[in-house]
Amino acid sequence: MDKIKVGIVGGTGYTGVELLRLLAIHPNVALTVITSRGEAGMAVADMFPSLRGYVDLKFSDPAQIDLSICDVVFFATPNGIAMQQTRELLAKNVRVIDLAADFRIKDVATWEKWYGMTHACPELITEAVYGLPEINREQISKARLVANPGCYPTAVQLGFMPLLEAGVIDPTYLIADAKSGVSGAGRKAEVHALLAEAGDNFKAYGVAGHRHLPEISQGLAAMANKQVGLTFTPHLLPMIRGIHATLYAKLTKSVDLQKLFEERYCNEAFVDVLPKGSHPETRSVRGSNQCRIAVHQPQGGDTVVILSVIDNLVKGAAGQAVQNMNIMFGLSEGLGLNVVPLLP
């Protein structure tokens, strides 16, 4: 089989360089184009010396490159870019995987409210498949356009999924206390993300409302088959990679929680249900596409506590995008994702 010609729009952020890390050694991929408005002409490996010997490409000027030579284009761009270019790419038979939020929310008004802009191609939102393979694998396999989930939404949805699908918790009072490493904020020069600000420090942010709230609520509602009530509190961890979601819900039925989770995910290569009593660490998935989950019922009461960890740049972004690409192109789902987590 010919290699898949891959283009990456916006290769200088963390999801971009993470795509490069994974795709550079993917056996079925030919890295074909990487664009960057600001760094056009620069060798990718000059900006990211970790890629020396793996990536020979230079950044292309997006205004001058024809992406239609690609079979698939990943958008590792800020919100609002992919929606400008997707229609044209699809028309030229180029498939699109958007790692930003442009196609994640089905309700256009909701999207426009939370993202503060007018959507450029609302007609494609319906077609777009939300790229969480554990729930949408079938549709992804036929999709031309995949909306790759956000990092928090991945960790939170995989944690609540078995419970909501089984209807054993009260969906009106869900709490997601989530903590993320700073790479989730991207490779942007901002004071609050400096080591001297975010290091040796911890805080919540966006308690009044975070853009991932409607995305998560939409997903949870689909699982529950009804509206959900969710309180979502993101926090910034003084570390680079990793998300830990601590989820709380009220049990409405007696159930073997461990069995419920194990059965739900027994065929999922990238969701690992830990033995009873476990506390997953973020480093246990560092650099890998795994989500590791443990489920607890403290003191045998009616509160269930789920602990869910992912690497925000892998299962929370670039890894899941590659997983989606593999599904879209009929490849083995784990191709190129056989990376053992880096510990310590």
Next chain:
Amino acid sequence: MDKIKVGIVGGTGYTGVELLRLLAIHPNVALTVITSRGEAGMAVADMFPSLRGYVDLKFSDPAQIDLSICDVVFFATPNGIAMQQTRELLAKNVRVIDLAADFRIKDVATWEKWYGMTHACPELITEAVYGLPEINREQISKARLVANPGCYPTAVQLGFMPLLEAGVIDPTYLIADAKSGVSGAGRKAEVHALLAEAGDNFKAYGVAGHRHLPEISQGLAAMANKQVGLTFTPHLLPMIRGIHATLYAKLTKSVDLQKLFEERYCNEAFVDVLPKGSHPETRSVRGSNQCRIAVHQPQGGDTVVILSVIDNLVKGAAGQAVQNMNIMFGLSEGLGLNVVPLLP
């Protein structure tokens, strides 16, 4: 006034060295004795060079020193030590402040279950005053024996206090998602606390049950005047100092939350209610005895989210102990605690 003669039992752990940092420049204190079984004879400043020029004492062998020369003795020891020596010290008119858990839980059976040992002087538990000045100031001022609160319990109780006292939340479903820097685990040689293990990593622990749970529940029940249902999830942060408690409860009455908190704490020098919409950072209290709190009501719903931060070694341990000493000896409550937080 004569200086207070202070003894510290167990001066080699983090609460011990933190007591030394604060007491070394306390205007009314004469550091008189510091004991350490393992380091007897060593100059304190040889073990902790940060104290060079401030502390001239050597560690004394606890078996050879007569602590009755002190006016007050701080126990900065593991659980189970203070209860062995308190009766004798009180009999000699030496007041005692225990930074461990020996006298925190009023129900002996509960204490013995969670701490796995028989209590050595249950008769003193009734006399002991729980040293949270914001609720027990009056009794502390007359106490011979103060049980200094745990670090998590301080952050969590100060966060829930205004709501429970006012009776505006459902006390049967409280959630405390708490995160602590590693100094909370003490200065013990343990693999899980190594930089190579706990650094760049995040995890929950003790989800099935943590010793601070009964302490917090006891305190919250007193505020609510009834039993409470609490889920307490501690997590380990990849940083040294600081606790951040994120608290969730269901509002049962409509109330001006900001006003409620501001009024409750308007006379408290060490509890700082932040302006509406704030997100307190742990570093904003680094090295200081402050607790900073913000209260949120996301999307105007019926869930209240409280963010409460302290320095676990100061307001969560040594600083609060000094505050208690000041109250016990009729001094200005903030004496020796006028330390501006270290930022960045």
Next chain:
Amino acid sequence: MDKIKVGIVGGTGYTGVELLRLLAIHPNVALTVITSRGEAGMAVADMFPSLRGYVDLKFSDPAQIDLSICDVVFFATPNGIAMQQTRELLAKNVRVIDLAADFRIKDVATWEKWYGMTHACPELITEAVYGLPEINREQISKARLVANPGCYPTAVQLGFMPLLEAGVIDPTYLIADAKSGVSGAGRKAEVHALLAEAGDNFKAYGVAGHRHLPEISQGLAAMANKQVGLTFTPHLLPMIRGIHATLYAKLTKSVDLQKLFEERYCNEAFVDVLPKGSHPETRSVRGSNQCRIAVHQPQGGDTVVILSVIDNLVKGAAGQAVQNMNIMFGLSEGLGLNVVPLLP
């Protein structure tokens, strides 16, 4: 005595907030003005919540404030600002302490080459006193204008000083391998200083030439009374505060190194020579104005290795500036600097 009326120009960077931390509790200081072009009108404590309760001032617009009401003005600004305003302030009998580099280099051509601008008041360079009290105390006490030393230059000069003054090393082959926490780079939004970039990472920078090289060389030459040959290699540490300078030189005479250092600094309150065989840690001076030094002669050979640590924001910036102010105003040199280092 009346309190000293202090103005700070540029209060939003790390040296600015560090000046505030120290001056807020300085017994002889009245914080009078703090300027910030970008944040005029904002309460200082809103930007730095760590100062809540300590600093009530708002940032003033530098264009609208008359600094001549101050007795002394600290410039915590980028290079090139102080030199624009110093002449006028001195004319109004306001003393000036510049924490930037405008007046550090005596040779104007050298300064202009390394700092890439024309000096605005070269005639004041001669008058300016280089504010390293351990060598210039007498002149500082009479100075109207003090050039506060750089952070690296402080650590390196204090380390080499006893050896060069005693003439026991070869001044033509000196090596300073220096490592700094990221706060030394200031509170500027720059990608390379992000936690996700500088965290869990280490690198040298500026090996070809760093601006502190001529400043250090000038100081060392004065001590040696001849030109010196210095290789200076700065590195960026994945932490916030602290400089560690590892210095290498060739001994030309046999000498009791420990005694040489102890005698040189026996009357210096802020230079602490550690016992023989010690390895000073940066955290042993965290938050304090101390410089701690150890001197080694590995395997009794002719190479001397000096280890010198400071907190770059205190002895390397704001603390030394306060020390200079105390000297200039005839106060006890350590006033307001009685801060025990924060450990852990």
Next chain:
Amino acid sequence: MDKIKVGIVGGTGYTGVELLRLLAIHPNVALTVITSRGEAGMAVADMFPSLRGYVDLKFSDPAQIDLSICDVVFFATPNGIAMQQTRELLAKNVRVIDLAADFRIKDVATWEKWYGMTHACPELITEAVYGLPEINREQISKARLVANPGCYPTAVQLGFMPLLEAGVIDPTYLIADAKSGVSGAGRKAEVHALLAEAGDNFKAYGVAGHRHLPEISQGLAAMANKQVGLTFTPHLLPMIRGIHATLYAKLTKSVDLQKLFEERYCNEAFVDVLPKGSHPETRSVRGSNQCRIAVHQPQGGDTVVILSVIDNLVKGAAGQAVQNMNIMFGLSEGLGLNVVPLLP
């Protein structure tokens, strides 16, 4: 070809788990035995959840397992263990790669002095090949017993090698200022390696003499073909992985340094000479077997400064051991080592 049956003695330390990370996906390796005295019977993946799905083995009791079923045994043990078992293994045609120091020093008396024990099989020291492929590839390919180099020695020797071989520096005055992440200290419960001790902190250690000094000196002397004078100063970085060696020497001949380094390493897959003016970062090799080097000649003077970075657990330990195994078994040298560094 049959897979190589691999045994690992001491699988619970960081070099052990790193060997597992690399060997688990090595195409020609069958992980056959992993021993641990303390953890016998425990599943490896229960101790290291990062290996779930990759390693099914349990730890074996070394007293009960016959290692002669292996083709090669890696010793990831403390110093002094491998020398007890190597003779017997070699006799049974099992090849040995020791990641500890037992066979690194050719002079037995020197070894015994620095390591404080009597060598158990001095007769094998001569046979042992020092496993630095860039200098000993030929002998490694025929070796039964390889002494895998230390982490510091790898970074330092690769940095000085081109200069000493070319005879362009003064070998009597070499300085190696080296900095290591804490994983180099191993997975041992020791107070000084706690996050609360080593985090946000920096210090030198072992300035009077470190065990890697004789190992490095021996290697450098072989390159220079004469005795060398080396000052070696190790430092502890507040991070997990990575070594950065900053090397200083005096040039005795004019030479194109960039060309010298590029030519020396042009055929080496795991030594990457960066473009002129570069400053390699430790993270640029995180998780990979690369050594990246830059060479500087500040201000065109006669001091050469070399910057050399490795991941101490990969090129400084497990990765180099796998590289040696590949050479010993006639495989492609990079097999199983095709890991893109993890950045950020």
